[in-house]
Amino acid sequence: MKDSVRNFQGWLLFAPAAILLLAFTHYPTITTFLNSLYTNKSVIRPRRFSGIEGYESMLSDPIFWKVFANNMWLALGTIPTSIGLAIIMALIVNKAIPGRGLLRMAYFTPTMLPMIAVANIWLFFYAPEIGLIDQAASIFGFESTNWLGSPSTVLPSIMVMTVWKEAGFFMVFYLAGLQTISPELEEASKLEGSSRWNYFWRVQYPLLLPTTLFVLINAFLNSFKLVDHLFVLTKGGPDNASNLILYYIYETAFAFLDISYASALTIFLLVLLALTALAQFLFIEKRVHYR
Amino acid sequence: MSSIEVKGLSKSWGEIEAVKNVSFVVPEKSFTVLLGPSGCGKSTILKMLSGLESVTSGSIKIENRDVTNLEASKRGVSMVFQSYALFPHLNVKENIQFGLKVRKVPAAEREKRVAEAANAVGLSDLLDRKPSNLSGGQRQRVALARSIVSDQSVCLMDEPLSNLDSKLRAEMRDEIRDLQQRLGLTVVYVTHDQVEAMSMADQIILLNSGQIVQKGAPEEIYNYPNSIFSAQFIGLPPMNILNLKKIDITDLSKENQKKIEISKNSINLGIRPEHLNFSKKGLPVTVKGIDYFGGETVFKISHSGQDFFLREPRQPKIHLDDKLNISWDPEDMHLFKKNNQRFTS
Numbered sequence: 162m163k164d165s166v167r168n169f170q171g172w173l174l175f176a177p178a179a180i181l182l183l184a185f186t187h188y189p190t191i192t193t194f195l196n197s198l199y200t201n202k203s204v205i206r207p208r209r210f211s212g213i214e215g216y217e218s219m220l221s222d223p224i225f226w227k228v229f230a231n232n233m234w235l236a237l238g239t240i241p242t243s244i245g246l247a248i249i250m251a252l253i254v255n256k257a258i259p260g261r262g263l264l265r266m267a268y269f270t271p272t273m274l275p276m277i278a279v280a281n282i283w284l285f286f287y288a289p290e291i292g293l294i295d296q297a298a299s300i301f302g303f304e305s306t307n308w309l310g311s312p313s314t315v316l317p318s319i320m321v322m323t324v325w326k327e328a329g330f331f332m333v334f335y336l337a338g339l340q341t342i343s344p345e346l347e348e349a350s351k352l353e354g355s356s357r358w359n360y361f362w363r364v365q366y367p368l369l370l371p372t373t374l375f376v377l378i379n380a381f382l383n384s385f386k387l388v389d390h391l392f393v394l395t396k397g398g399p400d401n402a403s404n405l406i407l408y409y410i411y412e413t414a415f416a417f418l419d420i421s422y423a424s425a426l427t428i429f430l431l432v433l434l435a436l437t438a439l440a441q442f443l444f445i446e447k448r449v450h451y452r
Numbered sequence: 453m454s455s456i457e458v459k460g461l462s463k464s465w466g467e468i469e470a471v472k473n474v475s476f477v478v479p480e481k482s483f484t485v486l487l488g489p490s491g492c493g494k495s496t497i498l499k500m501l502s503g504l505e506s507v508t509s510g511s512i513k514i515e516n517r518d519v520t521n522l523e524a525s526k527r528g529v530s531m532v533f534q535s536y537a538l539f540p541h542l543n544v545k546e547n548i549q550f551g552l553k554v555r556k557v558p559a560a561e562r563e564k565r566v567a568e569a570a571n572a573v574g575l576s577d578l579l580d581r582k583p584s585n586l587s588g589g590q591r592q593r594v595a596l597a598r599s600i601v602s603d604q605s606v607c608l609m610d611e612p613l614s615n616l617d618s619k620l621r622a623e624m625r626d627e628i629r630d631l632q633q634r635l636g637l638t639v640v641y642v643t644h645d646q647v648e649a650m651s652m653a654d655q656i657i658l659l660n661s662g663q664i665v666q667k668g669a670p671e672e673i674y675n676y677p678n679s680i681f682s683a684q685f686i687g688l689p690p691m692n693i694l695n696l697k698k699i700d701i702t703d704l705s706k707e708n709q710k711k712i713e714i715s716k717n718s719i720n721l722g723i724r725p726e727h728l729n730f731s732k733k734g735l736p737v738t739v740k741g742i743d744y745f746g747g748e749t750v751f752k753i754s755h756s757g758q759d760f761f762l763r764e765p766r767q768p769k770i771h772l773d774d775k776l777n778i779s780w781d782p783e784d785m786h787l788f789k790k791n792n793q794r795f796t797s
Contacts, residue, residue: 345534349533351504352504352551354526354551
C-alpha cells in the first residue's frame, strides 16, 4: 500500500476523536480566551480590544475574591472530612459483616443521586422551624436557626451537604484500594502481634496513599465543579456568602450578560484546574507509586 | 521431646467438615510435612496451629502449653506465607524487623538480630531494596528472614515454594532444609508436592479429605504405603495398581503366586514402576508408549486393558507395540484389600 493512502487512513481513524476534541474543547477554550481580551459588544459601542483589562478588574473585584475564598474554604472544609469518613466507611464495609452489601449500597446512595435532588432533600433538612434539623433541635430546647439564610452558617451548611454527597463516592476508591491488599499481610502482622490500629497505620494507610492522592485531586477538582446545589439552595446568597467561582461565572455571563468578564473568570478557573491536573501527573504519580 | 501435640483437631464451617479428628505429634527440631491434594485440609490445619483460624474441637499444645484458644501472636510461632506476605511499601530491612518493632525490641538489639537473620539467608547486600525489586527467590528469603528474626522455635510454612520455578525450587528446598537444621527449628511445612515432602521431611503426614491417611518417615510411606491412596500419591509415576481378576496368576513366578494366594481377599496388586523388569517369562504386556528422560526411560505398558508404567535406568532396544513379558520380586509387591487398605499377613 502506498504511504499516502496509509497516512490518509491514519488521519481518518484519528478524525472522530480529533473533531470532537477540537469542536468541543479546544475551539471553545480559544474563543473564551479571545473573548476575555475584548470588551463586550453592545448596540451603542462596538467590540474593541482591551488586552488584560478584564483580568485587572478581576483582581480589584471584591466579589471575585470573596467567591474564590469561599471555594478554598469549601475545599478545606470538605476534603479532609470526606476522605476521613470515606476511609472509615471503606474499612467497615471491607469486613465480613452481616448486611455488608446493603451497607455498601447505603453509603453509595448519595453519590448516585443527582446534585439537584440532593439539594432538595437538604433544603428540607435546613428549612427554618419546619426543617428536620430545627425540629430535632427544638426537642432539646434550641432556638430555630435559618441555616441557609444567615451568612455565618450558610457555607458550613453547604459543606456538610457536600461531605454527605462525596464521602460515599470516595469510599468506593478506598474499598477498591483495600481489596488489592492481600489478606495475608493482615495475617502476617497479626502473627507478629500487631494491633488492628497498628496494622492500619503501618500497612493499610501507606498502601492506600496512591488512592488518597487520586481522591485528593478529584475532590479538589470537584469542589470547583459542583455548583448545581446552589441553584436550588441559596443562589450564592446571602450577600455572596455561599457563592462559588463557577456559579459566579454563570451569573456574570447569563444574568449580568458580561461575556468578557465571564471569559476572564473562566480562563482563571481553567488555568487553576490545569495546574492541579499537571501537579498530579508530574509530582504525585512519580512519588507515590512504590511498585 | 515433642514440640507440637495435636489431639482430635476438627474444623467445620456449617455443614462442611474441612478437618476431621486429626491427631499428630511434631518432635522438637524436626521437619514435618503436611502433604495432600488441594482441599485436603492441610492449610486449614496450619492456620489452626498458627492461631489465624479458630478450632472447632480438639486441642493444640505447643511446647507443653495449651494454645488452643490463645491468640496468634502469643503462641510462639512464626509463619512463612505462600505469597510471602511482604509489605510492598517497606524495604527488606523494614520487612524483616516489622515484628521486632511491633514488639518494641530496643534499636540496638534489633539491628543485631536483623543483621544475623539477613546474613543467615544471604540478604545482607539487599537490605535497602523494596520487594518489587527482588526476584522470587530473594522475596522468599526475606520471608524466611522475617521468620528467623522472630526467634520463635516453631516455624510454620504454607507452600512457600509454589511460586518459584523448578530450578529455584530445588535450590530453596536444600536451603530451607539446611537452615532448619542449622538453627534447630521445628518446622511444619504444608505442600501438595510429594517431591518436596520426600526430600525435606523427617516425618510426612499424608492427608486426604480432612483426615490423616498415613504418617511416618518418607521411606516408610514409600516402601509400606498403607492404602492405595498413599501408594499412588507418593512416587512419580505413581505406583501401578493392577486388578488381580484381570491377571492370570499362572503367568507369575512361583514366589509371587504363593504370596498372592496367602492374601485371599486381596483384589489389587501394587508395584512401583522401577521394580518392574522386562524378562523372558512372566506377565505378557504390550508396549504402548516410550518416554525417554535421559537418566531413565518410562515405558507405558498394557496387560488385558490395564495401562501401567515401567521405569528403566537404561534405554533398552524396545519399540512401540513390542510384545514382551515382565516380572518382579515378591518383596516389591504390595497387596490391597477390597477397602483399598494394605493387606498385611
